[in-house]
Structures are given as C-alpha cells and as structure tokens.
Amino acid sequence: MKPASFRYHAPKTTDEAVAMLAQVVPEDGRVLAGGQSLVPTMAFRMARPRHLVDINGVAELARLAVENGQLIIGACTRHAAFHRPVVDGPLGQLLSAVVRHIAHYPIRTRGTFCGSLAHADPASEWCLVAATLGADIIARSRRGSRTIATENFFDGIMATTLAEDELLVEARLPLLAPDTRFGFYEFSRRAGDYALAMALATYRLAGGVIAEPRLGVGGAEGAPRRIAEAEAALAGRPPTLDAFRAAADAAAAAIDPMEDTQATADFRRDLVRTMTRRALERAAA
Ligand SMILES: Cc1cc2nc3c(=O)[nH]c(=O)nc-3n(C[C@H](O)[C@H](O)[C@H](O)COP(=O)(O)OP(=O)(O)OC[C@H]3O[C@@H](n4cnc5c(N)ncnc54)[C@H](O)[C@@H]3O)c2cc1C
Numbered sequence: 001m002k003p004a005s006f007r008y009h010a011p012k013t014t015d016e017a018v019a020m021l022a023q024v025v026p027e028d029g030r031v032l033a034g035g036q037s038l039v040p041t042m043a044f045r046m047a048r049p050r051h052l053v054d055i056n057g058v059a060e061l062a063r064l065a066v067e068n069g070q071l072i073i074g075a076c077t078r079h080a081a082f083h084r085p086v087v088d089g090p091l092g093q094l095l096s097a098v099v100r101h102i103a104h105y106p107i108r109t110r111g112t113f114c115g116s117l118a119h120a121d122p123a124s125e126w127c128l129v130a131a132t133l134g135a136d137i138i139a140r141s142r143r144g145s146r147t148i149a150t151e152n153f154f155d156g157i158m159a160t161t162l163a164e165d166e167l168l169v170e171a172r173l174p175l176l177a178p179d180t181r182f183g184f185y186e187f188s189r190r191a192g193d194y195a196l197a198m199a200l201a202t203y204r205l206a207g208g209v210i211a212e213p214r215l216g217v218g219g220a221e222g223a224p225r226r227i228a229e230a231e232a233a234l235a236g237r238p239p240t241l242d243a244f245r246a247a248a249d250a251a252a253a254a255i256d257p258m259e260d261t262q263a264t265a266d267f268r269r270d271l272v273r274t275m276t277r278r279a280l281e282r283a284a285a
Pocket residue numbers: 030031032033034035036037038039040075101102103104107110111112113114115116118119121123124125126166167168169192193194195
C-alpha cells in the first residue's frame with residue numbers, strides 16, 4: 001500500500017521547524033526524523049498524518065557533542081553514528097555494544113536516537129539506555145524549551161509526555177566514570193527483531209563491593225525502567241553469581257510483564273530473570 005496523501009514541509013532551522021509544527025499539529029501534523037517507524041505505519045495506513053515536518057535538513061539538529069559531563073545527542077543523530085564509540089570511556093563502549101541489536105544495518109543508517117525516544121516502543125534499546133542511565137530530554141515548542149527527566153518522559157506503550165507541538169531537539173546522557181562496568185543482554189527470536197526482553201546493568205566497585213548499581217529492564221512492561229529491588233540486591237555485595245542471581249530474582253518478581261502474541265507474561269518474567277543475570281555477568285566479565 002501507499003501512504004494517504006500529505007503535505008511535506010522542509011524547515012532549515014529549529015525555530016522554523018517548531019513554528020511549522022505548531023501550525024500543522026491541529027491538522028494532524030507530525031515530525032519526520034528517520035522515518036523507520038513512521039513511514040511503515042503510513043504505508044499500512046495505520047497513521048495518516050496530513051502534514052510531515054521533515055527535520056533532516058536542520059543542520060543544528062545533527063549535533064553530537066560532549067558538554068558539561070553529558071553526551072549531547074541531537075535529533076538527527078542516526079543509530080549508525082554509535083557503531084564506533086562516539087566518546088572515550090565506558091559510555092561510548094556501552095552505546096556501541098547496544099546499537100548492533102537495533103534492527104538491521106540499513107535501518108540504523110536512517111533511524112535516529114531521538115526518534116526512538118519519541119516513538120517510545122517498549123522494546124526500544126535506546127529507551128532502555130535513556131531510562132537506565134537517566135537521560136535529560138530537551139523539548140522545544142513555541143512556548144519555549146523544557147528539560148524532561150526520563151522518569152517523567154515515558155508514559156506507557158508508545159506514549160510520552162511530549163506535547164504534540166513539541167520537538168524533541170536533543171537527548172543528554174551522563175558520561176560514565178572511567179571505572180564503570182556495564183553489561184547488556186537481550187532476547188529476540190530472530191536477529192534484528194524487536195526484543196521480547198532486555199536488561200542493562202552498570203555499576204562500579206568500591207573496596208571489592210558493588211557501588212552505584214543501575215539495573216534497567218526493557219521490552220517486558222509498557223516502558224523501560226530501573227528496578228530498585230534489583231539494585232538493592234546488588235548494592236554493597238561482591239560481584240558474585242549469588243548476588244547476580246538475587247538481583248535477577250528481584251527483577252523478575254518486581255515487574256508486571258506484558259502478554260501478547262509473542263510471549264506469555266510468565267515467559268517474559270522468566271526472560272527478565274535470565275536477561276538480568278546475563279547482563280550482570282557481562283558487566284563482571
Ligand atoms: C524492520 C524494523 C525493525 C526494527 N527493529 C528495531 C529494534 O530492534 N529496536 C528499536 O529500537 N527500533 C527498531 N526499529 C525502529 C527504528 O529504530 C526507528 O528508527 C525508530 O523507532 C524511530 O526513529 P526514526 O528516526 O526512524 O523516527 P520516525 O519514524 O521518523 O518517527 C517515529 C515517531 O516519532 C516522532 N518523532 C521522531 N523524531 C521526533 C522528534 N525529534 N521530536 C518529536 N517527535 C519525533 C514521529 O513524529 C513519529 O511519530 C525497527 C524498524 C523496522 C522498520
């Protein structure tokens with residue numbers, strides 16, 4: 001099928017994009033970033049926006065920089081930008097380890113980090129990274145700019161607290177201390193498919209025990225989130241299989257798993273247990 005007809009707008013600056021979006025939102029206008037989620041849904045006519053505001057010509061949105069201890073990821077930064085570390089240290093390595101799990105290579109050359117956040121698929125790897133590390137999300141509209149913490153951004157399955165006339169201009173990830181360990185693990189039935197469950201773990205060691213643990217789970221609930229119960233099971237313990245098993249059991253017990261045609265709730269809970277343990281083992285390796 002082909003998309004329903006729409007009007008195409010190609011702003012050259014962020015101000016123009018924000019002004020155009022405000023104008024077309026009442027007529028179901030949408031932002032077009034990489035198009036890797038929006039265009040297929042248009043082709044199936046599950047979405048019929050009457051206007052598209054294409055941000056790909058806005059040079060200032062392609063920014064990828066380090067400022068004030070944060071990695072700034074502009075709205076036009078493609079997934080593929082992370083194939084090689086974009087910053088020295090564990091954060092660059094973590095992003096490179098995660099990106100290869102997102103879809104297939106051609107999709108990664110078009111799809112964007114910020115488009116993934118705006119689209120908010122529960123099984124998006126970048127959404128899990130943002131939720132686990134605590135990203136700041138910067139939204140612009142004609143009313144001005146605001147910063148949204150990830151815990152206030154995801155709002156259930158494919159829903160966010162972005163207003164319809166807000167452009168997500170950039171995401172900011174905190175740089176990780178050089179001694180931060182990380183591990184990511186996901187399960188999908190075929191390479192390139194969305195995962196049925198995934199886990200991301202980071203921690204440091206202080207005097208031989210785990211400090212500052214962060215444990216995020218994605219793909220299992222309506223939105224990815226940190227699991228406080230699993231983090232509590234890790235903090236202050238040596239990084240042993242016993243501690244990882246305790247955290248994995250805590251994560252499995254804490255979640256309220258989705259059920260769909262791909263997996264029952266029980267299977268997803270089981271997957272979360274295994275993904276959590278394996279992510280922690282990878283972090284320790
Ligand atoms: C076969 C296939 C497999 C895939 N597998 C995976 C996978 O395993 N993991 C994964 O995470 N993703 C996967 N994807 C999705 C892919 O990563 C998309 O690139 C991503 O979800 C959306 O990014 P995009 O830039 O393409 O956004 P678009 O498709 O352009 O937009 C998606 C939505 O977000 C809105 N939007 C986009 N950018 C902004 C912005 N800056 N401000 C406000 N709103 C905005 C759009 O209006 C639209 O509603 C897959 C896609 C396909 C086709």
